[in-house]
Amino acid sequence: MPTRLQTVKKIIDQGAKQHPDRPFLIATEGVDEYLTWSQLQTHAQEIDALLDDEGIELGETVAFLLDNGYWTTILFLGVMYSGRVILALNALSGPDALAYVTEHSDAKLIFTNEKFTSKFSDVFLQIPDSTKIIDTDETTGPAVEFPEINTSKTENKICPDSIAILMYTSGTTGKPKGVLLSHKNVIAGGRNTAVAHQLTAEDISLCVLPLYHINAQMVSVMGTLVSDSKLVISDKFSTRRFWQDIHHHRCTWFSIVPTIISYLIDHDGEGTSDKMMLDIKRQVRFGRSASAALSPSKHQQFEKRFGIHIIETMGLTETAAQILSNPMPPKSIKYGSPGTAFGNQAKIIKDDGSEAPTGTIGELMIKGDNVMQGYYKNPEVTKETITEDGWLHTGDLAYEDEDGFFFITGRLKELIIKGGENIAPREIDDILYGHPAVLEAAAFGIEDEHYGQEVMASVALCPGMTVNQEELLELCIEKLGKYKSPKQITIMDELPKGPSGKIQRLKLSA
Template identity: 50%
Template sequence: MTIQDAIRRWASDSGDRAFLVSPENNETLTFLQLDERLAQMAAQLDAMGIGAGEHVAILMDNGQWTATLLLALMASGRVAVPLNAIAGDSQLEYVLDHCDADLVFASPAHEERAAQLTGRVERSIRVIPTCPDRGPSWETSADAGTASLPAVDPDDTALLMYTSGTTGKPKGVMLSHRNVIAGGMNTVEAHTLSREDRGLCVLPLYHINAEIVTLIAPLISGGSVVMPHRFSTRAFWELIREQHCTWFSVVPTIVTYLLEQANNEDPGVRDNPDFSRVRFGRSASSALPVATHKAFEEAFGIPLIETMGLTETAAQILSNPLPPFQTRYGSPGVAYRNKVKVVTENGEEARRGEVGELVVQGDNVMQGYYKNPEATQESLDEEGWFYTGDLGYQDDEDFFFITGRLKELIIKGGENIAPREIDETLLRHPAILEAAAFAIDDAHYGQDIMASVVLKHNQEVSGEELTEFCQGEIGKFKTPREVLFVQWLPKGPSGKVQRLSIADMLDDLKQSPDMVADNR
């Protein structure tokens, strides 16, 4: 199956059914209308000389046309290249140069920036102004009409997604139609999605979570998706109620925002019949702290399903089962429709409970890294197993538990310490909203531990109190040598804390009055 097949299946079977809802202007795009746009888009691209297999970039925030462009490009045989709108200029300039796109669709908010960035790239790149709600301002005639779509093979590249590049230059992840469809199907099976389900998409479409989980999965199941321009804490529950959403996908950062709102004002969700249609929420893209997980379910009375996915695996690889299964707190779940195992340093499968690296095999695993055969060879073995770089173990009931990242391990006096264990400990303190532990250089141990923390609203605690708290929970050896109170933690597009970036920025953070918080 390809993206083209998925769209045309529902256009012919249930063409008048809603697929995409834009709450800001209350417009709905049906499956049939989406199919018609494919032919119109193909004609316009043909007229511009952008043929099948060519790369087209998108620099836009969420909106009906952002989703339409992504789907239309893939379905018409082009390769969609979503650009991270919150990335720095140097990173975006690198991606634009590296991805070989000759065309960029840019929304009004990013049009000027796109023009500046493309001007720094040696080849000519056209910028098409594109309103997220009304569509592109085409250079070609409005009478371009429609065009027949080329045949698309499941192994043709559909999507080129760039990683965040926190440990070097961003890598371009090549995902075929087979990969993208498999990633969507993994989500459909794990969450038993059907045509009766309606998801809420509040994550940016330039991230794999939103792209596959909340756009491709409903396309496969025949369901629908509500897509506001951006996430809003105040509007979140109102959208779910007004649009009759049955599920939503968020990241742990959003979970903490919603909890903060619940602490300050009652959103009226628990036991409210207006929210009876909500089957579950899902959390992905970074580890969900157990204390946060339990607090969310207690506050809102909605099951929150922890999952795990990567850009290289077209999103979801693991998920907790839905109720009535008992939530396995602290675990991203079990494998659905792909194989996941833990391997030791010598490549052998680890024993249950033994920590090693998670590896993944399945139709959802990427084709490779674009123009980077060395990185591809390092990550993919001859049998198609992708080495994730995530450390963890599998228990006797097939649930996986993540202990950290290979590159983030703190090695103190020869002992491996997982930063997440320290994060979880700090988050159990009632004053802490967010926490991130990381390695710092130490003359005696080689490395020692430091932690940055964000306090909850109107909470106070000293570094000495947190040190005593950690010593009582995990012992002196794993207790941070120093705690830095900050107003926010640097995060990637998915909301994942950029732990290595904190260590790199440490000197700047300590001297920045806009960053450092007063903990008194």
Template identity: 50%
Template sequence: MLRTIRDYVDFQAAERPDAIYLIAPEPDLSMTFAGLRKSSRELARFLLGQGIRKGDKVAMLMHNGFQTCRLFIGVMYGGFCATPLNLLAHPSQLEYVLNHSDARIVFVAPDQLERLSVALANVTRDIQIVLCDVDAQEFIPVSDGSVELPPVGEEDDALMMYTSGTTGKPKGVVLANRSVVSGGQYVSAAHELGVQDRVLAILPLYHINAQIVTATSPLVHGGSLVLPHRFRVSGFWGLVAQNQCTWINVVPTMISYLLNGADPAGNGLDLSRVRFCRSASAPLPPSQHRAFEDAFRIGVIETMGLTETAAPCFTNPLDPSQRKIGSPGRAFGNDVKIVNGEGRALASGEAGEIMVRGRNVMKGYYKSPEETARTLTAEGWLHTGDLGYLDPDGFVFVTGRIKELIIKGGENIAPREIDEALLKHPAVLEAAVVGVPDEHYGQELMACIVFKPGERCTEDELRSFCRNELGAYKTPRSFRFVDELPKGPSGKVQRLKLLSMEGIPA
């Protein structure tokens, strides 16, 4: 049985050595499964030659590219723990992660070297720095081929990802080979992916969604990925058509921008090979879900996962007739239950905290046993921190985050409900609602709005619109018009940062 990243690389290289695994369109480079195995072995021997040992953390500060993907897979293949660094992180956060992670070596793109140097200024531990051009064809010196690689087991650490840390210091989520491989298996099985499938991998490889869904799952099912440097509305559909992609993996923010971009049919692009669009990492507003399907004639499969679950834990079915808009689907590969504040399991339709259990769930938080104990039960159940309920068919409906719940006059209000109402307004591109202090109600509602290009409206118009959609009680008291909303690398809005923008303690 295949249980580790190394198992899958070796298997695919033996079964389909000349099949393409990776396409990097900007430098026009590609790599076969045999090439992936060869480069992974060379990287492992290079790291061993640098004094890096099995289980050591190997950090990467690089945007998407040919070498970024090779490094990500190769580090795990060698028995080391890949630790990608968030390119959006402030230098102080990078400094914390580099200190906390015990990383022994950092691969860095030239354009990130200055940021890394600032972050390392107060790190007293010696950390090796290796410059790496993401578009280079080769960069690892050929090492002694006789060097034996350490064995790798399914419980060995493969990946450590740091959470966004919007309410405190980032936490290092430790994922074993078991977790990473299971995530790739669940994606492949849920979407019935095979050797003929090719995904446009547009999300950054320093985010769990891209790492598992678009890098690991093709390794599991023998498919391939197209990895451009970054998401661009203007070139998106061209990449899909030119590379004959059969599925695309996006986040709701991208769907929103694609809806306001050019019509691919008008440019003569053939998208007939695309089987589906997968959306994850943040809730997809039903209005945008329907608009995307109407505009592009591509069905959307909404899913949900966490860093702590190696991405996927819920997914809508592949059959369009069985999907439910507004839900990230049913548990796939996981157990799920809804519990109240005392931990008692709730019946269908009753709202509480969503909990999941499965082989993809993390080992724990690095160097944080107390936080791990609060998050993982002895029976392996993970507290997700998400609020929601199960319908009679087992579909999960997410109503919000526990820490984001707004309590106005004693009534719980899920901000997502108000977001979705505001997104129905023709001038609104993005919306995010947060609770702000109020002397009468405890909390009141503030909505932050990003307008569509060329569109505008007044506060009074939005207030009237909300009253019609939601009633007076759930209508925001105040509106802020902003150029953009603060987001994490997955495109998920970081609501609590909206409060700091207003000078309000989170």
């Protein structure tokens, strides 16, 4: 595992030298597209030459607004290889958020196509003339003729602290913030994944999450890059294709989010035979869940149905994804916990900044090579978020048990304070997820003249299943008591989510 190499360029160059014909990427867009390490290096050099030709300086930002694909992955890595900063624009962003990000990021060039320029026509009309748009197909690449690669070009001045990625947070409480991740940060993010999950060159990963998602970028792409393994990338998640792609490409692990776990349980192996599922069970070492809390009931239900270990983890955009992970088999996991610290330090602090005793709820803090350089054009918030000695305020409420496992109880801004008592939304969520009809659940607080805040909740149901509010309320009262239980539970078609797919409690409480 080439973890001593501290830039994306050096890792790609070494891989192309040591095993040029080994497959790195398979894109499953109807017809499988294979990419070797040598081809990855050549395409990255072509992108470097194109950006030189376009007058894009080292350190300037280049964006893409594309679905997953062969060339989307190449652009993501190739721009970093060239010494420029890559920005993956979120295709699920609303027009206002997308317009803000394109303007705030100072992107000099955007790779996209007619699908997105039509969808966001008003946004693209606002883009300054100085920002060039290059029409790009996710499979066949940019609709330009690449300049000849300059083989005599001197080594560009990329160093570990050079910025590699500009990634915007979902901005649920204000304008999105631009997270600056250096080459050292993104390699640490990939390394933390590889070490926690014991990845080797024999592993094959399936990525169904979009490449504008920090999970896909760091866990799937960078985890594959630093472990010299192979990546299978799908254009989008499909309950039917998920298991078929795993079986066809002999994948050994996958990274998904809790909502996908719920869908896979609900669709119960759609598109597979008993023999295929048996083969999958034998070949898959583990599945990985992150990006939101995974309820213990859904976790255990998935493992019982499919016979595949799910490793719950936790990551942040500001930490190049993974910070915590449960251990790999045969070691024991803890349901309801995203695990212990891997590749970075973690601690819990009290309100006064001192370290909290074991079992005491406080704010989770992280320190390590994966911690961001700061927020783009926002030094004030950067200073508030990262301490002088390098600890990152995550904004997550958590406690650490006697075995070093962390348990997330909520967000500082989402904590429900009813009559002076702190109530963690996660505690209520887990009870609601325990009902077989519940697909999504979120508890939240609303203002109340008597208690300060009152507990409420919303749920979305699995397709074809029904349950009424009274039954869900009775379940909560039975497990939590009346004081902590929601006053009301609203059944919705779908809960509001941010661009990364996380449920947005603050929108529910508005």
